[in-house]
Amino acid sequence: MNLNSYIEERKRALANSDRTALIMTHVVCGYPSFEDNWKELEIMAEYGVDLVELQFPFSEPSADGPLFVKANQEAIANGVNVEDCFAFMEKVSSHFPFKVIMMGYYNTVFKTGHGTFLERLKAAGGVGFILPDLPVEEAGELHQIANQLDLAPIVLMTPTNSDERLIRLAEAADGFIYTVARKGVTGSNTEMNQEVGGFIERCKTVTSLPLAVGFGVSNKYDIDFIGEHADIAVIGTAALKAWESSRESGLREFFNQLLN
């Protein structure tokens, strides 16, 4: 099943539940270790997470905040390579009910080769990819191959974009749109307020794709807010923080306050 139909299915399920938004979480491959990743994912599955981003570590994670920067660096220092990430993705996607999306930086894809990378992504059970440093102008060939393979290129929309630009972005997108709730890098909290709401509404005028909202989502209020305006809440740094503070119990506690 491709990403579009999967999200539709999950949205129908959501309508019959007391959850307000779909949930996408984030794991940096091999940080702190693949064993830890697996345990995190088991808990995420337990809490009915709908989508998971597996980040392929890159040495220059310039769009990430301190915690993910450290995660990228340590994963690479531990010897995690692209091969390992695909092998892990394959294990994850065949074992868990949620769908998996590759997240990373463009050089990882460029160095592997557009066609080769996407074929491997498909073979590993991934349904889409997010490359925050690849502008749509440069993504033509990659998106075309993705289209042939029925993989969704996830495009980011940001509050600094003009309406004209948002239209251009919408044309290139598939699966869902990742709307960035604020300026800055991943990590610090975002106040989900009118401004964010207004931005999401602006995105809605240019696309009918589902909208994910990310950057600084950390509590139940955020989820409800996102549920009201958009479709998917993206949980990044907050979950890793919880894992770092007290592993299984920390992560469970985090999801308890987030979802119940």
Add this chain to the structure above:
Amino acid sequence: MDLFDFKDGREGYYGEYGGTFLPEILHTTIEELTVAFRNAKEDPSFWQEFIQLLQSYSGRPTPITHLENLSEKLGGAQIYLKREDLNHTGSHKINNVMGQGLLVKRMGKKRVIAETGAGQHGYATATMAAKFGFESKIYMGAVDVARQRPNVFWMENMGSEVVAVTDGQQTLKDAINECLRDWVTNMDNTHYVLGTACGPHPFPEMVSWFQSVIGREAREQMLDVTGQLPSKIFACVGGGSNAIGLFQGFMEDTDVQLIGCEAGGFGPGKGNHAARLAYKDASVGVAQGMKTYFLQNDDGNMLETHSVAAGLDYIGVNPILVHLWEQERVRFEAVTDIEVTEALKMTMRSEGIIPALESSHAFAQAIKEAPSMEKDEIILINTSGRGDKDIFTIADAIGDDHWKRFISQKAAEYES
């Protein structure tokens, strides 16, 4: 050859290299910058203001100097220097910084950030910020902070905040990442003063334009003083701004050989050096906003780099120079740390001039090639900066006991 006459839909590309690879959040900012830069480039009064500022503030035009003793000693070509070391703040970096400063004034922004390796670009940016009344923050790898303390001292005393970056290899590339993180947060009031002809378009073009003042002056001066054009021109290449600045003056003079000199560090082999083109350890990639040659592994993760010169140990290289290298207009050579130290010693002893460790790479390559050239041929070397800032590194390389004793005494004084 107009390097900046882009084909439709290929703005910011030099052959296959360059482009704009940035997070979407910066799209509007970079577009605004491009427009502001285009307007400035097309407005003759902007260039005039720029040149006047460099004349009154930085001592331009910088002279050329004939190295009679060194030329004689080597027994071949006559060696001349373009003296960017005589600029205010001691390097060519001030040219680009003052240009961007004027642009920031036009754009109405109030805060500037900059990355710095050797500290020369940070030093120049701190100077510019003090003069123009901008708030400024300089990001510098912790390793570079440790080896270039004198520059940090001046930056701080001119009112800049210096942040020691402890991510990654703690050098120039990591400082660039931190600048990008600051910029995606504060773009409304902040301009990122990139210090070399790298990064996303329009930076390579913009930095090259400001640095072209070196080549414009140099060509005229060489004709004035020697009545001929040099046979060979040498410039060191870190990111590649002093080199493209000088080379642009001679682009149409196809008989003039242009030679870019990279950091050979300990010699060939991954992790030992920062020679992207002269050695065979780099490949094409996309990072830090541009597509160019990077020292990277098969996964696209960047390799460690090494050079005795903090300003040359960068993983990537000016995409314009890569294009010119592919067209065989520019030749690339690497020079090892040991060769660099020897060249520096020889220059100090024979001419009383102290080139920066970065610039000494160009000297070392010129010294290699001069003896086999004719006596009536001319070599021009870009002295991109002065070596005073390198006193700690040079004293170590030379093993100067008097200096060591002085530092120990000073340390003891501070302890007590």
